[in-house]
Amino acid sequence: MLANFQDQFLSLTFGGLSLGFIYVLIALGYTMVYGVLRMINFANSEVFMYGTFATVVIIRDLFGFTQQSEPATGFRLFYILLICLAGSMFLSGVLSIFLELVAYRRLRNRGSNKLAPLISAIGMSIVLAEFMRILTDSRYVGSPRVMEKSSIATIFGANLRLDNVIVIVCGLVLYLVLQQFVKKTRLGKAIRAVSMNEDSAKLMGVNLNFVVSGTFLVGGLMTGAAGFFYTLKYENTSFSIGFELGIAAFTAAILGGIGNIKGAFYGGISLGLVETYASFFLGTQWKAVTVFLILVVVLYFRPNGVFGEAITQTRA
Amino acid sequence: MFNLRDFGASIWERSDRKMRVLIALSAIAVAAMLPFLGGTFLNTPVADYGSVLVFPVAIFAIMALGLNIVIGKSGLLDLGYVAFFAIGAYTMGLLGTKTSLNTWEILPIGIAMAMFAGLILGVPALRLRGDYLAIITLGFGEIVRITALNLNAIGGANGIIGIPTPPTIFGLEYTFDNHRLYFWTFLIIILLTIWMIRRLSVRRGGRAWESIRQDEDAAELMGVPTFKYKIWAFVLGASVGGAAGVLYASKTLFISPDNFTLQVSILILACVIFGGMGNIWGVILGAVILGYLPDRIRFLSDARLLVFGIVLVLMMNLRPDGILPRKKREKALPAKDSK
Numbered sequence: 001m002l003a004n005f006q007d008q009f010l011s012l013t014f015g016g017l018s019l020g021f022i023y024v025l026i027a028l029g030y031t032m033v034y035g036v037l038r039m040i041n042f043a044n045s046e047v048f049m050y051g052t053f054a055t056v057v058i059i060r061d062l063f064g065f066t067q068q069s070e071p072a073t074g075f076r077l078f079y080i081l082l083i084c085l086a087g088s089m090f091l092s093g094v095l096s097i098f099l100e101l102v103a104y105r106r107l108r109n110r111g112s113n114k115l116a117p118l119i120s121a122i123g124m125s126i127v128l129a130e131f132m133r134i135l136t137d138s139r140y141v142g143s144p145r146v147m148e149k150s151s152i153a154t155i156f157g158a159n160l161r162l163d164n165v166i167v168i169v170c171g172l173v174l175y176l177v178l179q180q181f182v183k184k185t186r187l188g189k190a191i192r193a194v195s196m197n198e199d200s201a202k203l204m205g206v207n208l209n210f211v212v213s214g215t216f217l218v219g220g221l222m223t224g225a226a227g228f229f230y231t232l233k234y235e236n237t238s239f240s241i242g243f244e245l246g247i248a249a250f251t252a253a254i255l256g257g258i259g260n261i262k263g264a265f266y267g268g269i270s271l272g273l274v275e276t277y278a279s280f281f282l283g284t285q286w287k288a289v290t291v292f293l294i295l296v297v298v299l300y301f302r303p304n305g306v307f308g309e310a311i312t313q314t315r316a
Numbered sequence: 317m318f319n320l321r322d323f324g325a326s327i328w329e330r331s332d333r334k335m336r337v338l339i340a341l342s343a344i345a346v347a348a349m350l351p352f353l354g355g356t357f358l359n360t361p362v363a364d365y366g367s368v369l370v371f372p373v374a375i376f377a378i379m380a381l382g383l384n385i386v387i388g389k390s391g392l393l394d395l396g397y398v399a400f401f402a403i404g405a406y407t408m409g410l411l412g413t414k415t416s417l418n419t420w421e422i423l424p425i426g427i428a429m430a431m432f433a434g435l436i437l438g439v440p441a442l443r444l445r446g447d448y449l450a451i452i453t454l455g456f457g458e459i460v461r462i463t464a465l466n467l468n469a470i471g472g473a474n475g476i477i478g479i480p481t482p483p484t485i486f487g488l489e490y491t492f493d494n495h496r497l498y499f500w501t502f503l504i505i506i507l508l509t510i511w512m513i514r515r516l517s518v519r520r521g522g523r524a525w526e527s528i529r530q531d532e533d534a535a536e537l538m539g540v541p542t543f544k545y546k547i548w549a550f551v552l553g554a555s556v557g558g559a560a561g562v563l564y565a566s567k568t569l570f571i572s573p574d575n576f577t578l579q580v581s582i583l584i585l586a587c588v589i590f591g592g593m594g595n596i597w598g599v600i601l602g603a604v605i606l607g608y609l610p611d612r613i614r615f616l617s618d619a620r621l622l623v624f625g626i627v628l629v630l631m632m633n634l635r636p637d638g639i640l641p642r643k644k645r646e647k648a649l650p651a652k653d654s655k
Binding site: 034040102103106107110112113115116117118119120122123124125126127130131134243247250251254258285286288289291292293295296299300303304 | 387393440441443444447448450451452454455456458459462463465466578582585586589590593618619621622624625626627628629632633636637
């Protein structure tokens, strides 16, 4: 077993890293909203699910790929992937704003208790998932293969698959862009201001509704990108995948310290890696248990996650 | 807006003792009559009306009452409540098929098992607050389900079949399709639970929970042993969940890990909040509506869960405190750090 593990260590690590980056992007969706509203956005998992479907629809219907067609190469591949990424991000971003308007805005402006928006978000999550279930007849939807999943390099005997490389590189770029966005831009500064102190931010002339919508948009964009990467990597999706991935990503966000962008990053990466290693040793069926046990242990010693909840310092 | 809760409370407070007994007895009588109303507009199109009343409605009501102790009374967000339900059900399943104990003998064992699990989870988890507690309890629920799924000793994915029905009492035989008898039995359990919660709420423990929910730090400063009472709330909530599990298993006679998913926890949480967190009657009403509604609107066939979700969103937007909210004076003051 152990010798086997040593052989496969690198390829497991690559797979784990790319899964980790998918978690990072979804976790960013949770963490952005949590940082500003102090609320779990329960429907974020469905935003992710719609992102995966956007990619499938673009590949299948816009570019007319079928299961038999030849994978694209070169510049055409680059261009198709870019359109898919943009489409997924756009759909998820719009959906996320819509979600805020329907499930959160009215309740927030009325200053209701914390749990009412949680339930209305759960309601929206049911609506979105059921809508997609009816559209797809409760079936898994396969995505046609757009790219050859060949290995582009071999490092110490481990194959470096192209799709994993794309996920890791793009995930890292998106993460860095988001970090700069929150640090440098006007909206980013407003988001940080609101997450520090809502009342003072309002007094300083920050338009709260605009900032909250903006936060949901940014979170949705990141989650949508994760949807694209998921479809690229696993090549199928269904109305129910949001739940599983959403829970894992949420765990990742908590692990790093929710409301904290850096925390989502390290939480997601470590969760992806741990999950992959754990399924190698214990079999995939125990993977979720390992993840939660790690979470329990981490929270026992560091009740605010590894990086804490201090949004303001770490975000800047 | 018209407040049904205050309206009901004002009638109750104005009436004398005789009147109150009368109101209570007639309410119980109406509830007990429910299984006979199958022929009316209440009828559920596809599922058998009598069986819908037993599961989900009655079972949901018991579980919602239990969860209400944890979340409504003491303000602890528990997203893994299904774990206690599962532990109760598996206790019934295993002991019922492997030993000669009957349902009523297993019931206290199941409750004890669930309470023990509540203690094990509570001691580390209740050091955390708010959303962290939520995710830990959620994780616990999933751990219990996945463990049940992967341990072949307790049936694995196939679950447990052939769980015995409760033994005959007073010449009344619990056959699988004798839904009325089950319903009345569960009604008695519901009444017992209500009684227990009402007694506890007016005592020291109830006041301690109330203070913890409103402001945990202030409660601690005033000398309330918050950790102890949080554990108590958790364990009592677990005991009710365990009881519901035992009863559920001896009604459906077949359990599998699929019956104990996170969705159940979320649905029960929705019952509590939808009905009116902290108010026993609201919680029961929420459980009745949310348990019954998906089967009533089955004529929408495929779209019924979609409609269910829309109802949740609309209701929460229109009545964020639930259909029957708690009394005004019991409402928590807005905590300083909440937004």
